[in-house]
Amino acid sequence: MDSTTTPARPLKFTGTDSYVATDDLTVAVNAAVTLERPLLVKGEPGTGKTELARQVSDALGLEMIEWHIKSTTKAQQGLYEYDAVSRLRDSQLGDAKVHDVANYIKRGKLWQAFEREEKCVLLIDEIDKADIEFPNDLLQELDRMEFHVYETGQTVKARQRPIVIITSNNEKELPDAFLRRCFFHYIRFPDMDTMRAIVEVHFPGLKPALLTAALTQFYELRETSGLKKKPSTSEVLDWLKLLLAEDLTAEDLKQNGTSALPRLHGALLKNEQDVHLFERLAFMARGQR
Template sequence: MTEQALFKGSERYIASPQLALAVNAAMHLQKPLLIKGEPGTGKTLLAEELAAALAAPLLRWQIKSTTKAQQGLYEYDAVSRLRDSQLGSDKVADIANYIKPGVLWRAFTADQRPVLLIDEIDKADIEFPNDLLHELDRMAFQVYETGELVEARQRPLVVITSNNEKELPDAFLRRCFFHYIEFPDAEQLKAIVDVHLPDIDQQLLDQALSAFFSVREFPDLKKKPSTSELIDWLRLLLAERVQAGQLALDEQALAELPLLGALIKTEQDQALLAQPLKRAMRSY
């Protein structure tokens, strides 16, 4: 597989050896790469950086709870055709005028092999992944209104992300190469921060990371802060000229961390962090 090892990360994206291996394995097998992990661990950015590294176009399909698989193939605008027929338009004679290609159609017919990102597939209905199986396997589909067969000129590199909000069907999983992005450890986070904030004071960074992990490890926290939220927090600390000593807090005082709203996004979690502090104040 050596000749297939095309992706090692980039200047903007620190990929672990395991993640780079997964990307290249999926490309070698010509299977969709299914990426899971906590929100903010770089799943979407991976597809963007893969496209940049390969100098390939990126086509993104952002999945919502209302998204249907058919929309990725094409949509037939029957309403516009009816309106045009009432107005006596010549367009009505050709039904192809009312067929709107979806992102899969554009990926299949692209002049250059694209990276196709199907982002947050777990947000859709449980049947959505199964509805895509046939098209992703055959790399072709039929336009029933016109009889046209749309076939892939070249197999796109498919990256599928999931936040684990719901389980995906076994039949779908069998057709993918899977990788779970583990949350970075302190050294990996330092490397990631160095990409975004290369001039940050190391003492401030060390104290910030210590406080950040203390927050993430706090019991019963509903939403743990992510890598992207850490970067935002560090940018704010620098903008406000916060000193390292202001972050040297123990668990009893995590609620007093400056600019905590960059890390903690719910009132329940902020109240939870304040509980040890309240207990300490009562005992005093």
């Protein structure tokens, strides 16, 4: 039996030791793998969307290809780019390689994923940063798993269908036609118990009293009305790292004087508007005493 007819081993994601995946998230990953559809993951920045792709890659033992999207990124760049300027320059210099146009084709991330002999994980990160037409421009390629290279006349087909994970921070709405072709999952912000499990992965053996005091302050801060940017999971981990470095205790966090701002708040609050908000709250609290 040749390699084209050998049944592929079933792929099933169950999380990893370094990534706390909720049950609904693992169901979403495995559903997308089974359906062979892109997994579209939305959620607040810092909730582990990009890291999910890396953990799926590690857990399943698959190579990972990352395509990080910017506001200037075009869909064509994911397929290939033709460097006509370099070819013109080389023709003026009499370089013999100008006779083969393939020398001036730069393979994009989709092409790299399609040409892999083994299945891989393809991350298309922060797709909502690009132009609104970007997702639609990739519909056919992600659906059919092939595209045409006009300069060389070749058709590039995926040897193995990659596991495609697409992340979005919800900065803009994605087209309906694109959404229909994806399996969707929204990563909700972790509740207290899930956050404890996440912290345990990063800071095993953290004193329960300190963890409880820190998370209590953190969630109270997140739920403060009028907050412009709520701190994320990655930011609370940074904050806890600082608390440990400063050797602060649960009592230190509770005994914060008249300030409404938590200790080392620069790890949690990332703009002056939110800092001023807590300063006003502290001023109002002092006025009521």
